[in-house]
Amino acid sequence: MADERSDWRPTATLEVLRVRAETLASLRGFFAERGVLEVETPALSAATVTDLHLHSVACRLDGDHRPLYLQTSPEFAMKRLLAAGSGPIYQICKVFRDGERGRRHNPEFTMLEWYRPGWDHHRLMDEIDDLLQAVLGVEAAERLSYADAFRRHAGVDPHAASDGELRSRAAAVGVSDIAELDRDDLLNLLLSHTVEARLGTGRPTFLFDYPASQAALARIRPGDPPVAERFEVFIDGIELANGFHELTDPEEQRRRFAADLAERRRRGLPEVPVDERLLAALAAGLPGCAGVALGVDRLIMLKVGTRDIADIIAFPIDRA
Amino acid sequence: MPSYNMNQVKVGLRILIDGDPCIIVDADFVKPGKGQAFTRIKYRNLKTDRVNEKTMRSSDMVDGADVVEKPMQYLYNDGSHWYFMDQESFEQLAADGHVVVDAAQWIKEEDICLVTLFDGNPLVVQPPNFVELEIVETDPGVRGDTSSGGTKPATLETGAVVRVPLFVQQGERIRVDTRTGAYVSRA
Numbered sequence: 295m296a297d298e299r300s301d302w303r304p305t306a307t308l309e310v311l312r313v314r315a316e317t318l319a320s321l322r323g324f325f326a327e328r329g330v331l332e333v334e335t336p337a338l339s340a341a342t343v344t345d346l347h348l349h350s351v352a353c354r355l356d357g358d359h360r361p362l363y364l365q366t367s368p369e370f371a372m373k374r375l376l377a378a379g380s381g382p383i384y385q386i387c388k389v390f391r392d393g394e395r396g397r398r399h400n401p402e403f404t405m406l407e408w409y410r411p412g413w414d415h416h417r418l419m420d421e422i423d424d425l426l427q428a429v430l431g432v433e434a435a436e437r438l439s440y441a442d443a444f445r446r447h448a449g450v451d452p453h454a455a456s457d458g459e460l461r462s463r464a465a466a467v468g469v470s471d472i473a474e475l476d477r478d479d480l481l482n483l484l485l486s487h488t489v490e491a492r493l494g495t496g497r498p499t500f501l502f503d504y505p506a507s508q509a510a511l512a513r514i515r516p517g518d519p520p521v522a523e524r525f526e527v528f529i530d531g532i533e534l535a536n537g538f539h540e541l542t543d544p545e546e547q548r549r550r551f552a553a554d555l556a557e558r559r560r561r562g563l564p565e566v567p568v569d570e571r572l573l574a575a576l577a578a579g580l581p582g583c584a585g586v587a588l589g590v591d592r593l594i595m596l597k598v599g600t601r602d603i604a605d606i607i608a609f610p611i612d613r614a
Numbered sequence: 615m616p617s618y619n620m621n622q623v624k625v626g627l628r629i630l631i632d633g634d635p636c637i638i639v640d641a642d643f644v645k646p647g648k649g650q651a652f653t654r655i656k657y658r659n660l661k662t663d664r665v666n667e668k669t670m671r672s673s674d675m676v677d678g679a680d681v682v683e684k685p686m687q688y689l690y691n692d693g694s695h696w697y698f699m700d701q702e703s704f705e706q707l708a709a710d711g712h713v714v715v716d717a718a719q720w721i722k723e724e725d726i727c728l729v730t731l732f733d734g735n736p737l738v739v740q741p742p743n744f745v746e747l748e749i750v751e752t753d754p755g756v757r758g759d760t761s762s763g764g765t766k767p768a769t770l771e772t773g774a775v776v777r778v779p780l781f782v783q784q785g786e787r788i789r790v791d792t793r794t795g796a797y798v799s800r801a
Binding site for chain 1: 621642643644645646647648649650651652654666667668669670671672
């Protein structure tokens with residue numbers, strides 16, 4: 295190609311890069327004012343996340359036979375700091391997720407993650423609401439349970455509907471090979487194809503109380519049905535953040551890791567080492583806390599009003 | 615033809631969907647922070663011209679479609695088939711009438727058309743963007759007649775009917791834009 299070498303240029307304008315810098319400064323200002331400590335943890339780790347849908351990038355240091363993994367989020371290391379008595383902490387760092395590229399995804403992106411010991415997820419949502427109003431200048435957020443959002447925007451009860459009912463709803467969206475999708479895949483499909491686009495219009499939406507099967511690292515609150523104390527934040531249909539009232543029970547955490555690994559084996563996905571240091575920290579005592587991970591690139595996309603992540607990153611992956 | 619995985623799916627790729635050749639007109643990666651990733655594509659069916667959407671998982675594959683576009687010379691038609699010649703190999707191909715239906719009203723023998731081939735068979739025939747054709751029938755225009763916006767219908771030698779200015783007369787050759795069917799000028 296004749297113009298191949300013009301790809302040394304940034305895809306973001308210098309004006310947007312200034313907005314980016316101002317946004318990072320205002321995030322740091324927000325936490326400094328509230329006495330939340332900025333921390334840094336390793337990007338390279340001996341263990342990684344077991345989540346079936348997160349793919350870590352593995353690499354090797356000279357002479358080492360075990361791979362190290364680039365973090366998909368700084369969650370495990372930050373929980374070790376919390377267990378060591380750090381108090382409230384935040385981090386702004388690069389995270390890496392293999393296979394994620396598109397208009398709203400770059401495999402390397404910037405994450406803001408923070409933890410509040412002694413808080414539950416609703417109290418943390420209050421603080422995120424404050425942060426979004428301060429940084430984006432948006433209206434106060436609304437809160438909508440996962441079940442209400444599905445009833446309102448997909449016409450289905452996500453807890454009570456049969457798999458067959460979810461399957462036929464998903465078929466209407468035109469997915470190939472539906473038989474192989476499990477219940478959570480179907481719910482995620484309906485969320486991303488029909489519900490999500492209607493969330494966060496005019497003001498941010500906090501979606502909370504997810505199905506227990508999608509707890510990830512959240513506590514499960516017993517009830518009928520039991521729900522995961524997990525939430526996500528949407529603005530203009532874009533998923534901006536994911537948070538938990540954090541699971542602190544080491545045995546339950548170990549069971550969830552083991553279940554993920556068994557499912558990874560069944561699906562032929564790479565097996566990854568479980569983070570024994572995290573489990574040891576939980577055993578030593580992780581204080582009850584709420585935590586959230588927020589995509590800084592998406593925040594900047596909303597701030598400058600673009601739907602394409604390449605507009606706000608200096609060098610996206612195809613120019614990296 | 616090769617198969618493509620979701621990382622290779624991009625706008626402009628020609629793929630087979632339910633046996634029909636299609637071109638991808640939009641592709642987006644959709645993934646919740648926790649959960650299965652999907653690729654959502656919009657594609658135009660090259661046979662029907664209809665645009666549809668399809669969602670696939672990251673592990674899915676799509677088959678490529680053997681679709682090529684070539685300039686070919688229109689030779690003649692025998693009432694049921696239209697014959698075209700490859701400009702490089704001089705091979706001749708016969709196209710069914712329905713493939714030529716949109717182009718037929720514009721083309722004359724020896725015109726160079728853009729022919730889309732699917733598995734070697736003509737799928738679509740596009741006429742040249744501009745053609746020069748003789749008017750075989752039109753009313754003698756009367757100056758000052760503005761009731762029809764200053765134009766009148768004219769039938770061309772290929773059978774197409776276009777609107778022409780009142781001063782253009784039967785027997786004249788005119789230049790027409792086949793994409794819009796609009797009169798451009800006298801030829």
